[in-house]
Amino acid sequence: MEAPERNLAFDLVRVTEAAALASARWLGRGDKNAGDGAAVDAMRLSFNSLPIAGTVIIGEGEKDEAPMLYNGEVIGMGTGPALDIAVDPVEGTNLLAFGPNAIAVVGAAPAGSMYNPGPSYYMQKLVVGAAAKDVIDLDAPVHVNLRLIAKALGKDTNDLVVFVLDKPRHQKLIQEIRSVGARIQLHTDGDVAGALMAVDQRSEVDVMMGTGGTPEGVLAACAIKGAGGAMLARLDPQSEAERKAIEKAGIDLTRILDADTLVQGDDVFFAATGISGGTFLRGVHFSGQGAVTHSMIIRSKTGTLRYIESHHNWNKLMQISSIKYD
Known part of the structure; x- marks a missing residue:
């Protein structure tokens, strides 16, 4: 009798928990680089203990000039x-x-299955939950998509909630959504969280629209593969330099991508842990002896989505003893 396959999502959540615990001390302190650096250090250290042969496809990237978790780095x-x-x-x-x-x-996904965005930084996205996955069209007008989504969900359009990044590039999109009567959640950042909200039945968000990061689109696809729902996407360069770099790389700017083209196959794992808290995952709560974290993990093969509350005891967490908490 063969041993059951390992659910790697339980290993990955240890990595996201470590990053959340390390960076949460920087909440609201106005230094995003210090918070991100603490998370990178903790995540990289945690990967060292995982029995995997991993290659970073979507990492901190060339844009961030990262010393660790950069694209192409071997981890595990x-x-x-x-x-x-x-x-x-x-x-x-x-x-x-x-x-x-x-x-x-x-x-995480088997080697060779994850879309490499190359020089692309930005991607147009449309994300919905399972009930509306068959009615969306990336090229359809906003009002058409929203009315079809509302019908699929059994709602009026003015009951829909649309996640949109609060960016100057979305001024027209916001006007079009409002003209239909739908409601909008504007967020300054975080379109992975936005995609997760759109497919999470617990969330009040019904759809995510607009242009966000290309790497974040691949990360969101890892979750959508297991959580259900659908994402349609297309590269959307925001500068002439980005456009020329994409064309030079031979990438088709007109191609419409979905979760299955962004991450191929059905053996995909995803983990996320809340850092600062909010409308999606609760943030890290510190006590004198430790901390509490809230995470979600997803395995595409089974379609299982789990929410995990973890209680961390500083005296027991030797694997992250090198992380400094000031």
Whole structure:
């Protein structure tokens, strides 16, 4: 009798918990770089204990000039499954520095299955839950998509809640959503969290629209593969330099991507831990002897989504003893 396959999401959540615990001390202190650096250090250290042969496909990236968890870095103990890894130690660094909804995120899939965004930084996205996954069209007008989504959900359009990043590029989109009568949640950052809200039945968000990060789109696809719902996306360069770099790399700017093209196959794992708290995952709560974290993990093969509350005891957590809490 063969041994059951390992659910790697339980290993990955240890990584996101470590990042959340390390960075949460920087909540509201206005120094996003320090908070992100603490999360990167903790996440990289935690990966050292995992029995995987991982390669970072979505990491801190060239744009951040990261010394660790950079694209192409080999992580893990070098034993066990060969995996493509996507990370965002602090998704929403501005949210950590100034407000709520920052999370630590990791996705994993078999080696060679994860979309490599190359020189692309930005991507147009449309994300909905399972009930509306068959009615969306990335090229349809906003009002058409929203009316079809509302019908699929059994709602009036003015009952819909749409997650949109509060960016100048979305001024027209916001006007179009309001003209239909739908409600809007505006967030300064955090479109991985926005995508998760759109597919999470517990959330009041019904749909996410707009242009966010391309790496974040791949991370969101890791979750959507297991949580259900759908994402349609297309690269959306926000500068001429980005456009030229994408064209030089031979990437088709007109191609519509979905969760299955962003992460191929059905053996995908995802973990996220709340850092600063908010409307999605509760943040880290510190006590004199330890801390409490709140996470979600997803396994695509079974479609299982779990919410985990972990109580951490400083005296027992030897694996993160090198993290400084000031």
